[in-house]
Amino acid sequence: xxxxxxxxxxxxxxxxxxIKPDQSDVDLANVxxxxxxxxxxxxxxxIRLKERGEASEVVVVSIGPKACQxxxxxxxxxxxxxxxxxxxxxxxxxxxxxKGLAAVAREESPQLVMLGKQSIxxxxxxxxxxxxALLGWPQAxxxxxxxxxxxxxxxxxxxxxxxxxLALTGPSVVTTDLRLNEPRFIKLPDIMKAKRKPMASQTxxxxxxxxxxxxxxxxxxxxxxxxxxxxxxxxxxxxxxLKHDAQVL
Amino acid sequence: xxxxxxxxDLEFVLTHLVGLDGLCAExxxxxVDQDLASAILDEAGRYAAEVMAPANRDGDxxxxxxxxxxxxxxxxFKAVYQGLAEAGWVGLTAPQSHGGQGLPNVIGTAVNEIxxxxxLAFSLCPMLSQGAIEALTHHADDALxxxxxxxxxxxxxxxxxxxxxxxxGSDLAAIKTxxxxxxxxxxAITGQKIYITWGDHQMTxxxxxxxxxxxxxxxxxxxxxxxxxxxxxxxxxxxEPGEPNDVxxxxxxxxxxxxxxxxCVMQYDGAEGYLVGEAHQGLKYMFTMMNHARQAVxxxxxxxxxxxxxxxxxxxxxxxxxxxxxxxxISIIDYPDVRRMLMTQRAACExxxxxxxxxxxxxxxAAQDPSHRALAEWYTxxxxxxxxxxxxxxxSLAVQxxxxxxYVEETGVAQHFRDARILPIYExxxxxxxxDFVGRKTLANSGDIARSMLATMRADCEGxxxxxxxxxxxxxxxxxxxxxxxxxPEWAPAVAHHYLMHMGYxxxxxxxxxxxxxxxxxxxxxxxxxxxxxxxDFYCAQLLPRAAAHAASMVGGSxxxxxxxxxxx
Numbered sequence: 001x002x003x004x005x006x007x008x009x010x011x012x013x014x015x016x017x018x019i020k021p022d023q024s025d026v027d028l029a030n031v032x033x034x035x036x037x038x039x040x041x042x043x044x045x046x047i048r049l050k051e052r053g054e055a056s057e058v059v060v061v062s063i064g065p066k067a068c069q070x071x072x073x074x075x076x077x078x079x080x081x082x083x084x085x086x087x088x089x090x091x092x093x094x095x096x097x098x099k100g101l102a103a104v105a106r107e108e109s110p111q112l113v114m115l116g117k118q119s120i121x122x123x124x125x126x127x128x129x130x131x132x133a134l135l136g137w138p139q140a141x142x143x144x145x146x147x148x149x150x151x152x153x154x155x156x157x158x159x160x161x162x163x164x165x166l167a168l169t170g171p172s173v174v175t176t177d178l179r180l181n182e183p184r185f186i187k188l189p190d191i192m193k194a195k196r197k198p199m200a201s202q203t204x205x206x207x208x209x210x211x212x213x214x215x216x217x218x219x220x221x222x223x224x225x226x227x228x229x230x231x232x233x234x235x236x237x238x239x240x241x242l243k244h245d246a247q248v249l
Numbered sequence: 250x251x252x253x254x255x256x257x258d259l260e261f262v263l264t265h266l267v268g269l270d271g272l273c274a275e276x277x278x279x280x281v282d283q284d285l286a287s288a289i290l291d292e293a294g295r296y297a298a299e300v301m302a303p304a305n306r307d308g309d310x311x312x313x314x315x316x317x318x319x320x321x322x323x324x325x326f327k328a329v330y331q332g333l334a335e336a337g338w339v340g341l342t343a344p345q346s347h348g349g350q351g352l353p354n355v356i357g358t359a360v361n362e363i364x365x366x367x368x369l370a371f372s373l374c375p376m377l378s379q380g381a382i383e384a385l386t387h388h389a390d391d392a393l394x395x396x397x398x399x400x401x402x403x404x405x406x407x408x409x410x411x412x413x414x415x416x417x418g419s420d421l422a423a424i425k426t427x428x429x430x431x432x433x434x435x436x437a438i439t440g441q442k443i444y445i446t447w448g449d450h451q452m453t454x455x456x457x458x459x460x461x462x463x464x465x466x467x468x469x470x471x472x473x474x475x476x477x478x479x480x481x482x483x484x485x486x487x488x489e490p491g492e493p494n495d496v497x498x499x500x501x502x503x504x505x506x507x508x509x510x511x512x513c514v515m516q517y518d519g520a521e522g523y524l525v526g527e528a529h530q531g532l533k534y535m536f537t538m539m540n541h542a543r544q545a546v547x548x549x550x551x552x553x554x555x556x557x558x559x560x561x562x563x564x565x566x567x568x569x570x571x572x573x574x575x576x577x578x579i580s581i582i583d584y585p586d587v588r589r590m591l592m593t594q595r596a597a598c599e600x601x602x603x604x605x606x607x608x609x610x611x612x613x614x615a616a617q618d619p620s621h622r623a624l625a626e627w628y629t630x631x632x633x634x635x636x637x638x639x640x641x642x643x644x645s646l647a648v649q650x651x652x653x654x655x656y657v658e659e660t661g662v663a664q665h666f667r668d669a670r671i672l673p674i675y676e677x678x679x680x681x682x683x684x685d686f687v688g689r690k691t692l693a694n695s696g697d698i699a700r701s702m703l704a705t706m707r708a709d710c711e712g713x714x715x716x717x718x719x720x721x722x723x724x725x726x727x728x729x730x731x732x733x734x735x736x737x738p739e740w741a742p743a744v745a746h747h748y749l750m751h752m753g754y755x756x757x758x759x760x761x762x763x764x765x766x767x768x769x770x771x772x773x774x775x776x777x778x779x780x781x782x783x784x785x786d787f788y789c790a791q792l793l794p795r796a797a798a799h800a801a802s803m804v805g806g807s808x809x810x811x812x813x814x815x816x817x818x
Contacts, residue, residue, distance in 0.1 A: 030775070032774075185332065194288075
């Protein structure tokens with residue numbers, strides 16, 4: 001079984017996000033970037049499938065500028081077998097990325113595509129779902145457990161009411177939630193070996209995909225700072241304040 | 250008490266001051282570059298912050314214990330060690346031919362800073378293994394190397410260094426431990442060694458002790474000392490640990506700090522050992538390792554200062570005292586005196602890091618090209634002496650920032666202060682470093698290396714007023730030292746400490762000014778780069794003047810030091 005894992009280069013979770021002076025976008029110049037943590041969980045799960053003997057090959061794909069090779073390398077150091085870098089500079093919405101990934105999936109024909117459920121930069125939570133629709137494959141999102149079955153996969157997913165288990169038949173798309181696993185510490189020899197693992201480069205043109213975003217980013221603002229609260233003397237005063245000042249009742 | 254690895258500054262120093270890509274090309278390491286180093290530092294930082302750092306306080310509160318079964322290390326340390334070894338970190342600089350990764354020393358130094366900040370007491374164990382690996386790599390014959398090195402590079406076994414005896418500390422010529430040939434190519438080692446760091450533990454199935462001892466036909470003094478390797482468990486015919494060897498930890502020291510590190514008195518009663526290299530060459534072998542070992546302790550000074558700084562800074566942000574007119578509380582970080590203390594720590598850490606890595610890269614060059622050896626060796630006593638002396642002050646400042654809470658063990662900052670206090674002592678006290686610096690590294694070459702370094706600094710700091718002034722003073726000071734030494738044999742040893750500190754502050758100024766100038770043209774996070782400029786300005790205003798103060802203390806030589814008769818003290 002071949003597993004294809006999509007990884008995204010995002011602003012590191014520890015960085016205090018800055019906005020460009022013209023408010024056109026988040027300022028990414030010279031900012032520490034890392035693999036999206038949910039993608040890391042997807043890579044880890046794919047490698048565990050391989051270590052259990054259920055997967056034979058783990059292929060990592062990323063769409064983005066040259067620098068996203070760092071994130072592919074990092075996945076290779078974790079234990080993925082080879083990487084595919086689809087070169088694209090500039091913005092790309094979830095749909096364009098899903099189309100790109102669908103094209104790669106059609107070429108690679110994996111039995112399983114794994115993605116993080118969302119990326120910590122834009123938090124859209126769309127790419128996996130759109131990819132599933134484009135491929136016409138079953139999907140299970142927010143996975144907290146993934147098991148290989150004879151027919152396909154059994155995935156436990158986290159929903160508002162608790163846990164739900166879905167059976168997927170045939171090639172499938174699974175997006176990972178936080179509690180699926182804890183990504184491993186990478187071994188030093190594996191960091192060294194990752195440099196020698198194969199990484200192919202692709203272009204959207206060769207894949208027949210137009211990486212244009214259908215979304216226009218109007219303006220980016222920092223969240224307004226929370227103003228200080230007020231203290232009320234009684235429940236009646238609280239209800240009055242909620243009704244008239246906050247106007248939420 | 251979280252630890253955040255200073256990877257941005259480590260990478261800045263490696264890129265701009267060390268020139269890592271160029272260094273690796275010089276060393277013929279085509280697979281190693283800045284990108285690889287960044288990946289390594291990120292992953293080391295993750296293990297340090299998430300696994301090693303949380304165990305730091307556990308080790309302080311639950312020191313190792315001794316029972317008839319040997320030393321039981323602090324709870325939790327075994328898992329931390331196994332994770333470290335399984336991830337291949339112990340063999341980072343070990344030769345690739347024997348299971349190591351063959352990375353340059355300077356990357357090892359950057360990673361060691363991270364380990365030592367996270368958990369100083371614990372980190373001494375893998376650091377000593379690195380020392381043992383180095384000794385065996387350079388001095389053992391092929392048979393011994395094949396027998397021991399793969400187990401050491403993988404971290405499967407750990408190593409120790411057994412030099413000191415009750416009557417042989419700074420003076421190793423007085424070593425009494427004996428080694429009797431057994432006739433089968435091995436030796437029976439008998440004697441007592443003290444202050445043996447990580448001398449025993451239960452984390453690995455075997456421990457290799459490197460031991461200095463005398464053969465029966467040995468000449469007296471330093472020329473009669475040989476180096477042996479003694480495993481805790483004798484090896485069976487397959488090379489696996491078998492019967493216990495006749496070596497054991499007799500007792501554990503109660504120490505001021507580094508509680509998590511077992512400091513053992515080791516008793517050898519005819520223990521089976523193997524001669525490393527040739528007979529009577531032990532001290533010479535130790536000297537070849539000394540630059541690494543001493544610079545490594547200097548890095549510990551940087552590491553503990555960085556950890557203490559981070560804790561003080563975080564506390565100063567959270568702790569409020571006083572109220573503004575608008576009713577808002579004032580964080581103590583906004584008080585100029587607290588700021589002064591934090592800036593002192595910050596600037597000192599940056600200067601120490603720059604010097605430690607630049608010196609360490611010189612060791613890489615020296616290993617390849619002997620013409621770099623003299624400069625690498627010149628740096629060693631400064632890195633060891635200056636960084637560790639600073640660490641006591643910097644960790645003390647971290648306590649001070651905490652006020653009364655700093656003196657209360659609960660906050661954990663006192664541990665760094667206690668842990669730091671050993672650093673100017675072990676691996677050659679500051680006094681020993683100062684004598685080495687003045688004698689072997691300065692007078693022995695008539696000040697040539699110092700003069701050429703001052704010229705380098707002058708070129709790098711051209712037009713920078715405070716540094717140019719400090720360099721003028723340094724030139725006069727060097728001339729006075731050379732002249733004073735000619736007239737009075739006690740002159741040099743009496744001023745040695747001040748000369749070492751003088752040169753330390755000067756080297757720090759040089760690299761801080763150089764960093765600020767490089768930062769002005771560098772690409773990167775603008776706040777970080779501007780921070781380098783602020784740190785450099787602060788250093789030159791508040792720490793660099795100490796170079797002149799130490800120089801002033803040297804005027805007059807030994808007169809004020811030795812005038813009072815010893816019996817009046």
